[in-house]
């Protein structure tokens with residue numbers, strides 16, 4: 001019973017005393033954080049605090065110098081980056097990663113591709129099976145597009161759509177891989193005030209619909225405070241504070257290091 005209770009409480013993402021050095025730069029200095037199932041957790045802090053470095057460690061683009069990162073209890077450090085998406089982690093980047101010359105549906109299908117099992121030899125030897133898998137994939141991605149209000153533009157070239165819609169396509173593509181953990185790196189960058197509000201509503205709906213856990217780096221405090229259940233603050237590669245949005249907003253150390261008078 002005690003074991004079961006411990007498992008129920010165990011975090012989806014556990015970052016434990018992670019250190020990262022790039023030559024002489026000590027980008028992360030023993031940071032720790034937990035993100036629980038179904039939580040939307042904000043990660044904030046001044047430029048250079050180490051937020052993106054942590055995302056890069058989770059997705060294995062950077063290597064930790066010390067410490068450990070676990071997804072549902074499994075250590076990520078031994079895994080190659082290509083394995084990360086299979087583990088249930090999907091990510092969007094600060095810069096748009098949309099293929100402008102592909103349709104919206106094709107962009108989203110890229111996100112689900114690792115489910116197809118559609119290896120080249122397999123496709124040659126078992127074309128019927130490959131076609132069926134492709135059809136299933138297409139149907140699943142079409143469902144994701146419908147959920148995100150993108151059904152009407154499924155066959156439109158992604159590059160011809162407004163920036164805010166392209167941001168939505170990125171989320172759809174990330175969801176197509178059926179992630180347990182969704183990492184969003186400054187998703188509100190470049191959006192207007194109204195678009196940010198709509199984006200926040202969409203992320204909240206996505207959490208409900210897909211039961212996904214979200215870790216979100218963001219400088220837009222309106223979005224962070226309105227959307228997140230909990231906020232972690234980094235400063236100079238270290239944990240500075242952690243708590244509910246209203247607690248973090250009122251924390252003098254956070255105000256001093258980051259929020260200043262802009263809150």
Ligand SMILES: Nc1ncnc2c1ncn2[C@@H]1O[C@H](COP(=O)(O)OP(=O)(O)OP(=O)(O)O)[C@@H](O)[C@H]1O
Nearest residue numbers: 022025026027045046047048049050051052053054
């Ligand atoms: N590949 C790298 N090589 C050397 N230094 C790096 C590398 N990646 C990050 N850094 C350094 O690590 C520190 C943390 O950078 P990081 O990009 O993680 O900060 P951040 O909190 O995401 O900042 P921002 O809000 O500006 O995106 C910075 O000093 C940065 O210059």
